[in-house]
Amino acid sequence: MTARPVADRSALLDAASRTGVLAATVVCVTPLLLQLPGQLALMLGIAGIVTALVSLRMRVPGWLRLLFSLALVATVFSLMGLRFGRDTGCALLAAMLVVKPLELNTLRDGRSLVGFALFAPFATFLLDQGPLSLSLGLAAALLALLALARLAEQESKDTRTVPHAQRAGIVLRLVAIGLPLALSAFWLFPRIATPLWGVPQRAIATPGLSDTMSPGEWLDLMNDDSPALRVVFFGDTPEATQMYWRGPVLTDFDGRTWTASRWLRHLPPAELVRGERTWDYQMDIEPTEQPFLVALEMPHATPDGIRSSWEHSLLAPRPLHSVTRWRMRSSPAIRFEAELSDYVRQNALRLPDGFNPRTVALARQWRRDAGERGDAAIVERAMRMVRDEFGYTLNTPLPGRHTADEFLFDWKQGFCEHFSSAFVVLMRAAGIPSRVVTGYAGGYRNAFGGYWVVRNSDAHAWAEVWLDGRGWVRVDPTAAVAPERIYDTLQDRAGGSVLGNLPGFVSALDLGDWLRRGWNDLVLGFDANRQRDLLKPLGGGVLGQRALIGLFGATALLALAWMLWLSARGTRQRDPLLRAWRTLGKRYARIGLGREPHEPALRWVSRIAPALDADAARALSTLTRRFVETRYAAGVGEAMPTRTLVRDLHKHRAGRRLPREPSP
Structure with a gap:
């Protein structure tokens, strides 16, 4: 029976190193x-x-760690579903990092844990690229470097206590060394207009518009108060009541x-006559994981790479994963598809059989x-009828089979999802x-930036009806509800009216x-076009790819020179006595009598003394003994004052090497 090997005690983590790693x-x-679903994040x-x-x-023990790991993996999939997305992968990474401290014992374990933990802030940017995520990621990187520095100190068996401020200064120096290169890579490295690879979608969908609308599913979207888009108008601004941001039809x-309709989507855009009034604006759209864009009714032209469908909805070539x-x-x-084809007419009149008999009878x-x-x-x-009899409320039950019948004849209360569907x-x-049109309605003007914020809670659904001679006309039955019949809104349900009334x-x-x-x-919107605009003054026009690569290369070389200079300053010996001693050694190395790295000082002097004249050998021997006594025997014997010794070491010059005697 073999004995279990015992780990080297010197390789075990001490309390300070363990605390730093954790x-x-x-x-x-x-x-x-912070980017994972709340319940899962709390459990992890x-x-x-x-x-x-x-x-x-x-x-x-290992078997218990394995069971704990399997339990966490099962928890992740039970809360996020079996569909794998980038948020699922990030959740699994967090789960593995939660388990990893259970095997934290040695210096090697500490380095492994810190190394794996650094993947977490990088993975965060797959889910969010906001300033908070970046700030926390930078703090994580700094703490990781501090932990690694503490592990290096323990491994070196240096018994001296390094002050925290000194260790932090070393870490900040490392950051300062790499910062210019990182900034030059961000601003000057050639950007490409399209990604080289696709980014997997999330397993759990983010709130946003889609090409479907089912009973009850809009409540999650309307309860989300995060911005959906930010808009800057150049010139005239429409009234907020006329801001209908048209999305999927x-x-x-x-x-x-x-x-x-998948079939109608591929038809060419329908004929459209626009009015004289024009709004010029710029939109910053938050990521939605969907390819749908919105625009004020009705856009003049589609941006580059965007396709307009038959009903003038805008589609991007790929889901919007970033701002x-x-x-x-x-x-x-003024007129929108004044002539309606038979196929489109049939599609816009089609109703499934056996549904909503009371609504059908009323319409006939x-x-x-x-x-x-x-x-x-x-x-x-x-x-x-809507103005006289119906009310607005978010407190509605899920409908049964006959959704329009229940709303029009039983409830007579609901929100835009119910009004638009039953009306159509x-x-x-x-x-x-x-047909039903989805999008956003209204917006909020930010007083600081002078721009408009449209939130997910502004999501809205309305109707478009086709009238002879006019074509498709927007009709919003939700907006027709009398003000005295609005029973509750999202603000009422959230109970946020107290804070909302505070100006501060x-x-x-x-x-x-x-x-x-x-x-x-400044950061997320810096794409290939913005990079070209930034560098136009340097080239008198648009810089080509070769010129851009050359500019980046020159800047990178300057950044590397900065890194080398700071690194050289960092390796400079701070002890004036050692610095003077090494300078003396370099003088002798130039005449071929340098000290070997493993060679003690007194042994080096004994070795080279025969090659020196008597006065030089005697002076070097005296200086060396004084250095050894001051550096290594302080407190044992009486050592010379350090300042005097440093001066004498700097003043000493290498003695001439004795000429070799001629061979017989």
Whole structure:
């Protein structure tokens, strides 16, 4: 039976090193946990605290660590589903880092944990690239470097206590060494217009517009108060009540869910006559993981790379994974597809059989009553019914099979999802081509930046009906609800009216959003086009790829020179006595009598003394003994004052080497 090997005690982590490693790991994982779903982040955070405390007291056997790891992996998939996305991968990374402290015992374990923990702040940028994530990531990197410096001190067996300020200064010097190269790479490295590879989508969808609308699913979107887009107008600004940010158009209905038609999407854009009034604006759209863009009704032209569908909805070639900027011009439509093809008409009148019988019967009755007054009279009658009988509320139950019947005849209360869906069903049953349009309505003007913020909670759905001679016309039944019939809103449910009435609180929110917009503009929005514009003054025009690469190369060489200079300063001996001694050694090395790295000082003098004249050998021997006594025997014998010895070492010059005797 063989004995189990015992680890070298000198390789075990001391208390200070262990604390530094655990602190660096916690700060590394924190920004990643902030981007995960709240329940999962809380569970992983608690598990991390437990493992850190356990690692301070005992070693956990391997089989127990394996079971704990499997339990955390199962927890991640149970809360996030089996669909794998980049957020799932980030959650699994956080789970593994939570387990890793359980095997923290030696110096090697400490380095491994710090090295793996540094992946966490980098993974955070796959989910969020905001200033908070960057700040936490920088703090994590600094703490990781401090922990590694402490591990190096322990491994060197240096018994001296290094002050925290001195260790922090070393770390900051390392950061200062690499900072110019990092900045030159960010600003000057040639940007490409399209990514080299695709980024996996999230397993858990982020709130945002989609090409479907089902009962109840919009509540999550409308409860999200985060910005969806920020808009700057150049010139005239429309009234907030006229800001309809048009997104996906939904034409297919299965009795419960509205969906954008895959067939109609590929038709060429329909004929459109715009009014004279024009709005020129720039939008910064937050990432949505969807390819849908929004624009004021109706955009004049599509930006580069964007496709306009038949109903003039905008589609990007790939999902929006990061903040994107778009410059557009829009004008209200006077006539929108005045001639309707038979195929489009049939699609805009189609209703599934066996659904909403009361709504269908009411619509047919209205059609008979309208007589020669036509479709416009039916639309007006429906809007009058909404104004007189319906109310606005978010407190609605999930509907059953007949969604429009329950809303129009039983509830008579709801929000835009219910109003637009039931209204279009009613119009189609009356023989009027109609469809649901989704997007955002309104906006909020930020007083600091003078721009407009459209939030996810501004998500809205309205209807478009086709009228003879006018084409598609926007009709918003939700906006027709009388003010006295608005029973509750998102602000009422959130109970935020107290803080919302405080001017200082509102100003702080505006200031925070303005700073975030500046970050998006300076950092996240710096693409290939912005880089070309930045460098135009240098080249008198647009710099080519070769010129750009050359400029980056020159800047990188300057940054490398800066790194070498700082590194050389960092390796300079700070002890004046050692610095003087090494200078003396360099003088003798120039005449071929240098000291070997492993050679003690007195032995070196004994070796080279025969090659020197008597006076030089005697002076060097005296200086060397004084150096050894001062440096290594202080307190044992009486040593010479350091300042005097440093002066004498600098004044000493290498004695001439004795000429060799001629061989017989």
